[in-house]
Amino acid sequence: MPDVEYASERTHLLSHPVQDRRFSAVQREADAESLISTHVSKEEQLLSTTSIGERLPYNDYTTIDWLHDLVKDSFRSRSIHAQRGIRGSLGSAFESGQGWVAAAFIGVLTACVAFCVDVAEATVSDWKLGYCKANVFSNRENCCTDRHPLSTTKANLGEGCPDWHMWTEDYWKAFAVFVGFALAFGVISSSFTMLTKSTLPSTAPGHGDKPRSVQAGDQGVVGKSIYLAAGSGIPEIKTILSGFVIPHFLDLKVLVIKAIGAVFAVATGMCLGKEGPFVHISTCVAYLVGMLFPKYSENGRKMRELLSAGCSAGLSVAFGAPIGGVLFAYEEISTFFPRKVLWRAFLCSLFAAVVLKALNPTGTGKLVLFETNYGVSYSPIHYLIFVVLGIAGGLFGGVFCKANFLWSKKFRQYSIIKQHPVFEVFLVVLATGLLQYPNPMTREPGDAIIKNLLADCRGATKGWVCQQEAKDDNTKFIGWLVYGTLVKLVLTIITFGCKVPSGIIIPALDAGAFFGRLIGQWVTTISPGVFAMVGAAAFLAGVSRMTISLCVIMFELTGELEYIVPHMIAILVAKWVADMLEKDGVYDLAQTVLGHPFLDADHTMNLVQGTQELVERLIPPKQTMQDITVDVPKDNKVAKQILDEKLDRLKERGLMDAGLVLIQDGMLQGYLAEGELDFGLNDLGKQWESTSRIRVLGEAEDGDLDMSVFVDRTPLTICAKAPMEYLVEMFGKLGLRYLCVVEEGSGKLVGVVIKKRLVVWLESLKH
Numbered sequence: 001m002p003d004v005e006y007a008s009e010r011t012h013l014l015s016h017p018v019q020d021r022r023f024s025a026v027q028r029e030a031d032a033e034s035l036i037s038t039h040v041s042k043e044e045q046l047l048s049t050t051s052i053g054e055r056l057p058y059n060d061y062t063t064i065d066w067l068h069d070l071v072k073d074s075f076r077s078r079s080i081h082a083q084r085g086i087r088g089s090l091g092s093a094f095e096s097g098q099g100w101v102a103a104a105f106i107g108v109l110t111a112c113v114a115f116c117v118d119v120a121e122a123t124v125s126d127w128k129l130g131y132c133k134a135n136v137f138s139n140r141e142n143c144c145t146d147r148h149p150l151s152t153t154k155a156n157l158g159e160g161c162p163d164w165h166m167w168t169e170d171y172w173k174a175f176a177v178f179v180g181f182a183l184a185f186g187v188i189s190s191s192f193t194m195l196t197k198s199t200l201p202s203t204a205p206g207h208g209d210k211p212r213s214v215q216a217g218d219q220g221v222v223g224k225s226i227y228l229a230a231g232s233g234i235p236e237i238k239t240i241l242s243g244f245v246i247p248h249f250l251d252l253k254v255l256v257i258k259a260i261g262a263v264f265a266v267a268t269g270m271c272l273g274k275e276g277p278f279v280h281i282s283t284c285v286a287y288l289v290g291m292l293f294p295k296y297s298e299n300g301r302k303m304r305e306l307l308s309a310g311c312s313a314g315l316s317v318a319f320g321a322p323i324g325g326v327l328f329a330y331e332e333i334s335t336f337f338p339r340k341v342l343w344r345a346f347l348c349s350l351f352a353a354v355v356l357k358a359l360n361p362t363g364t365g366k367l368v369l370f371e372t373n374y375g376v377s378y379s380p381i382h383y384l385i386f387v388v389l390g391i392a393g394g395l396f397g398g399v400f401c402k403a404n405f406l407w408s409k410k411f412r413q414y415s416i417i418k419q420h421p422v423f424e425v426f427l428v429v430l431a432t433g434l435l436q437y438p439n440p441m442t443r444e445p446g447d448a449i450i451k452n453l454l455a456d457c458r459g460a461t462k463g464w465v466c467q468q469e470a471k472d473d474n475t476k477f478i479g480w481l482v483y484g485t486l487v488k489l490v491l492t493i494i495t496f497g498c499k500v501p502s503g504i505i506i507p508a509l510d511a512g513a514f515f516g517r518l519i520g521q522w523v524t525t526i527s528p529g530v531f532a533m534v535g536a537a538a539f540l541a542g543v544s545r546m547t548i549s550l551c552v553i554m555f556e557l558t559g560e561l562e563y564i565v566p567h568m569i570a571i572l573v574a575k576w577v578a579d580m581l582e583k584d585g586v587y588d589l590a591q592t593v594l595g596h597p598f599l600d601a602d603h604t605m606n607l608v609q610g611t612q613e614l615v616e617r618l619i620p621p622k623q624t625m626q627d628i629t630v631d632v633p634k635d636n637k638v639a640k641q642i643l644d645e646k647l648d649r650l651k652e653r654g655l656m657d658a659g660l661v662l663i664q665d666g667m668l669q670g671y672l673a674e675g676e677l678d679f680g681l682n683d684l685g686k687q688w689e690s691t692s693r694i695r696v697l698g699e700a701e702d703g704d705l706d707m708s709v710f711v712d713r714t715p716l717t718i719c720a721k722a723p724m725e726y727l728v729e730m731f732g733k734l735g736l737r738y739l740c741v742v743e744e745g746s747g748k749l750v751g752v753v754i755k756k757r758l759v760v761w762l763e764s765l766k767h
Contacts, residue, residue, distance in 0.1 A: 062657045062675070063755045064243045066336075066735025068712075069301035076295065098293055099306070103344040106289050106310045107351030110282040111359065114317035114352075117259050117274060117281075118361035124267040125445050128181040129174075130166040140164055142363060178443075179433035182268045186429035189264035189500045190422040192257050196228035198248060224595060227421070229258045230499040232276025234333065234587050237283050237311065239596040241304050242335045243735055243755075246596075250287035250307075258284070262501040266445065270432045271491040271510070273446055276503025279314030279333070282352075286310025301735075305341050308334040312345040313352035315553070318505075320367030322346075322353040324553030331549045332587070335600070336735070368559045370451050374527045375458075377562060383569060385523060389535045390570040392515055394577020396489060397508075397542020401582040401589055403493045408593045412497065421499035428495055435487050440464055441514075442484050446506040449484075453513040453532045454558065465517075469528070474521065481518040485511055496586070497593070504543060504586055512539025530566075533558055538570035542578040545585035547571055592766075597759045601732030607765045608724045615727050616720040618761060619741055619751030627653075628752065630660050632669060636698035640705070643681055643694060650674050657737055657754045661715075662696055666748040668715065668740055669697055676710035717742045720750055728762075731755055 080095045081088075122139040132143035144161035167177045228236075228249050236249055248254065262277040290296035290306045297303065311333050315325035326345045330337050357367050411417060417424045436442040441449060441464070457466035468477035488511035496504055516535020520528025537554045541547065551567045554560075578585075583603075584592070591598050620628075627649040630638055643660075650658050651674075659673040680694070688694075688705045697713075700706035717740045718726060730736060741751035 062245050063737045064245065064300035064304075064735070065737045066243060066301050069299050073295075073299055073302055076299075095295070098295060099340070099344055100347060102286075102289050102293055102296070102306060103309050103348040104351045106282070106286045106306075107313045107316075107348040107353075108355050109285045109289070110278075110310070110313040110348075111317050111352045111355035113255070113259055113281055113285065114278060114356060115359040115361045117263055117278075120263045121266050121274065122361075122445075124185065124263055125269070128178045128185075128267070128269070130164055132163055133165050134163045145363075175437050178437050179430065182270075182429050182433045183426060185264040185268045186270070186425045186500070187422060189261045189268070190425040190498075192261045192264070193227050193229045193499050193501065194422065196230075196254055196257055198226050198228055200224055200226055200246070226594070227499050228254045229261055229501055230421075231497065231501070231590070232503045232587075233258070233280025233283070233501075234276055235591040235594055235596060235598075237280065237307070238333055238335070238587065239591065239598050240283075241308055241311075241333060242598055242600075243300075243304070244597055245300075250284045252284070252288060255281055255284035255288070258501050265500040265502055268429050268432065269436060269443075269445065270429060270498075270500075270502070271446070271488060271495045271507040272498075272500070272502035272504070273506025274501070274503060275315065275318035275505040277501040278318040278503075279311055280501075282310050282312075282314035282317070283307050285313070286348075304336060305338070306344075308337055308341050309345040309348045312349040316349040316352040317356050319553055319557050320353065320356070320369055321553045321556035322349040322367075324549055324556050325349045325352075327549035327552055328546070332544070332546055368557065369447065370454050370558050372454055372456060372529060372533065372558045372560055374456050374530055374560070374562075376526055378526060378530065378566060382523075382526065382566070385519060385531065386534055386566045386569045387573055389512075389516055389519065389531065389538045390541075390573025391577050393512060393535065393538025393540075393542040393570060393574035394579075394581070395542070396511060396515075396539050397545075397574060397578035397585075398581025400489065400493055400508075400543055401578070401584065401586055404496050404586070405589045405593065407493055408497050411494075425498050425500055428491075428498055431494070432491055435491065439480050439483055439487070441480060442487060446510050449510045450506070450513050450536065453510075453517045454529045454536075456527045456529050458527065469521075478518065478521055481514050481521070484514040485518065488514060497590070505540060508540040508543045509536040512536035515539065530563065533560065533563065534566045534570045537567050538574040541571040541574040543586050545575050545578065547575060592763070597756050599732060599755065599759055599762070601728060604728055604732075604762045605725065607762060608728050611724065611765065613724040614720070615718055615722045615724060615741055615753070616751075617724065618727070618753045618757060619720065620757075624653075625751060628658060628660055629749070630662050630672075630696070632662050632664050632697055634664070636708070637693040637695050637704075640681065640688065640692045640694050643677065647674070647677055647681060650677075657756050658752075659738065661740060661749060661752055662711065663749050664697075666746075668717065668742065668749045670711040670713040671715040671738065671740065671752075672696065672707070672711050673737070676707070680705075680707040680710060715740045719744050727753065727758065731758055 077095065080091050083091055119139075122141070123137055126140040129140065132138040132140070134143060140161075143164045166174070168174050226246075228251075233249075236246055240246055240249065258277050258281055262274045262281075265272060266274050286307050286309065287303070289310075290303050295302055296306050308329055311329040312322075312325040315328045316322040319325075326342065326349050329345055330342065334341070353367060357365075362369070412424070441452060444452065452463060452465050455463050455465055457463070457469055465477075468474055468480075471477070488507060492504070492507040492511065495507070496502065512535040513532040514535075516530075516532035516538075517528050519535065520526075520531040523531065533554070537550060541550055544550070550571055551564065554567050555564055582589075588600070588603070619625075627646065630642070630646065632638060646660055650660075657674070659671055660677060661668060662670040662672060684705065684707075692705055695701075695704045695706045695708050696711055697708055700708065715738070716730070716734075716736060718730065720741050721744045727739065730739060736755065738752055738754045740749060741753060742748060743750045
């Protein structure tokens, strides 16, 4: 006799029916059992006893179900903590600590990769000028000083460098060698990038709701090509962290090629940096580490928490800015950043900085890349100059974003450029070499340019910049500063978006440092390096729209806490001015150009608030609803032939995130996603005849092909007359894949909105 539960304040209000919604007869078949164990995790099989149903691993370019993965993680956590004894205690302890272990491991591995890239890039870049006779794999600075990686010996610059051999002393021959090496490096980098070509499904909903006539030779929905190692990777990472799946983007192959490609791309001297690729590399490391832990590998939501923490290590090793890296991941990249992710990002960034300092790729023994000590403070009158720098940075950022967007939409659509990306890189490298070599300052690598322009020349005349400023007539030097600012703007516009690993941070800092140093030539009360430093921050703010994280990165880069307020002024002014010219920053525009689906709740809400639209605006046409709606009979079974036809219609539309809505008497009963429908019909369904009837609702009986375990019987709904703001908030805050729309008053189903459909509609509002 079962125990009788007497009524008390703890008594459940509703009785819990026995739930045994497993695969019943299907599980008794050996083939079906093998399929289930292969495609469905243990936690997912546990979810078959609930009303939310099981899920298969997410398809390429689909949206993860944040709510489903939350419940799935709860099942996993409860099963672990329910164990008793020593084994249970150890399992619970590891469950609580594996996130911290993974974060630390990510930081260590990211620092090791960054060390290799930094050392290799410095050496390869200097090969354009000459080589070290003592060690051909040593860069110019290490060859001419006592600085070496893995060593903290202080530099002994001395006079001259007998071990460094220039290719030639003739200017024009050196010019030709410089450009020749740059072209070779560019072709190598781009060729490596070509190895990561991949084809993805159409980002927009395929043929969508438009009727499609099938003709002979029709190949269906055609995907788009993407080079996984090209660019900074930040737009794609933002897309992934928002909940979409981009296949193979974080694989080991991409990590290796990204690192090698970044070495040669930066060595060309093009207006790009390795800081953006470092974020991609750190995220790849986070993904590979996460795959070692079932907690993350089998749960899309938890994996994205780990990826968000891993992003911080990229900026930490790129600039030696651990706190700035955490803030960058929070402000610029992640859309889901709870407090525990913040803590783990902090630990990840810390370990990355500690290990990189120990490896010491620069040979200085310090994390600070551009250490300055101006020794003087600013006056209130200088605030006006900082505002001017902010305005200039905003103008630069606005012009750059618009021009680069148009360049990508126009020039890169020519067939010869679109079909031969390596040729575009060749042209850009050629233009870069021809324009930058004549200027002694732009001839240097990007980080060396910033270091030279931030120099404080009081009592120092060693550097070329200080020697020029010490002259009575520095008109020629001013001309070089103007030339450098304009050339950086033009070259950065045509470079960003090329099919090589590239970032935008260093080129923007270079341009700002040029302009700031130029302004400093007419302000004699303070070092010109101060204005170069603030100008660099302002120009980067105008391009990227970073604010808090950028301010912290700048004082971690330079070690100048005294100039936080000038940085804040210039950064805010630059952002305001740039927003007036172009609302989207460079990464948002890159997402638009690349066609990645991305729902930014903050930006899109501003668009929606000006439309006064209702949810019914996004209800699919009648024909579409007929294609995706299944009217389930009272016996809760549907003919297999009907579901096969419905699946074919879904595939024709190319939506991938779509599914079938199940109704009875017009009332919503559940939702069956396309991926699970395909698996049930084409994998499990092989065991049954084409004339079979499939159970989609209710309790399974012996002999049934039961797909009810895949049905979400708790789909979220919204009234068709609700404001569009409700819809955007629900998708943005809850991370939904779809939302069912019901009729006002009757509650009957009238439509379904998937996340991609909402994204496409929001994009139309921008144009």
